[in-house]
Amino acid sequence: MKQNLTTQVNEMGGNTSYGAFKIFKGVLLDVKSFYGIKNNEVGLLQTSFIISYMVFSPIFGYMGDRYSRKLIMAVGIFFWSLITLGSSFIDADITPALGIICVLFILIVVREPQRGAAEGNTHLVSSSWGADLIYLLKHVSMTFGLITCASGFVGVAMGSWSASKLRSKWASRADPLVCAIGLIGCAPFLFLALYFSRHYIIVTWILIFIGETLLSLNWALVTDILLYIVVPNRRATAEAVQILMSHALGDAGSPYLVGQVADMIAAGGSFPPYRAGQYLSLQCALYMCSFVAVLGGGFFLLTSLYIQRDKAKTQATANLAKIINVVKVNASGDPENPVRDIAISPEPVVT
DSSP, X not given: XXXXXXXXXXXXXXXXXXXXHHHHHHTHXXXXXXXXXXXXXXXXXXXXXXXXXXXXXXXHHHHHTTSOHHHHHHHHHHHHHHHHHHHTTOOSSOOHHHXXXXXXXXXXXXXXXXXXXTTTOTTOOOOOHHHHHHHHHTSHHHHHHHHHHHHHHHHHHHHHHHHXXXXXXXXGGHHHHHHHHHHHHHXXXXXXXXXXXXXXXXXXXXXXXXXXXXXXXXXXXXHHHHHHHSOGGGHHHHHHHHHHHHHHTTTTTHHHHHHHHHHHHHHTTOSOSHHHHHHHHHHHHHTHHHHHHHHHXXXXXXXXXXXXXXXXXXXXXXXXXXXXHXXXXXXXXXXXXXXXXXXXXXXXXXX
16 A cells, blocks of 8 residues: 555656646747747757756766665655746746746736726626637647647556567567557658648547557556666666666757757748748658657667566576575574675676
């Protein structure tokens, strides 16, 4: 019971912190319009976040292997939440402190206006909550967000289930092979979703759902792989390195790269100006993602050739640690206080 509660709290903390970052994608066009920035500058906003995220991962991975993980998580989530709250007050040319002052002025000075007064539609009345939800679902950003959330849940569940069923036949190779199938399989669906997005919106939503579901197959499996190919006293560091590399080679630079390529395509003059040209240039730039997904699938196929050997090495290291620990306990004669300063070689001999 206590173990399940701990897992749920960990998941809630992760979802809360990462969810705050994902919200940005839903208001991307509003941010771009409000600040008057280009595609590459919009991508740079996400890149700035990912760079700091991946740079600090090795630091906290090192700390996680040596200090209280409970305290580190608590401080980290509190700091994240504090910064997120502070950034919510930032406007075009004011600071969070001025934002608080504005809130006070709104509460004290400003009178409640009639809804719709600015548009001359004061005759409007509040609709039902169900009608409000249906209205919101018609917005592209809201629909995309719901599809992404749903496909994430389905993809993670399908990935774990598929790997568990295939382990009886493929053993440890099942995990990277399912990851490879997901990444390679998602590529044509994402490509077609971009191709049909201008004229067939329903078809686009269906293709995005299938593509993102396949893309999400590897989320839980990558963590599983990490756990059984790394010895326990180095797992936090390994997780940090995995986060660092995945973001460094992925979403740290990809938003800026896609934005830069889109701006270069638009500057070439081959597309019409204004919104149509911006859409087509971004569409062409985003085609790169499908090819990168295939490349990632190829690396997972390569992983499947070596994963059983790596897992055997880790298991041999764990077994060696147990033997040494038993010897130390027997030597001390105190099973309640075994000797803990045991250095284990990371490369045991495995036949």
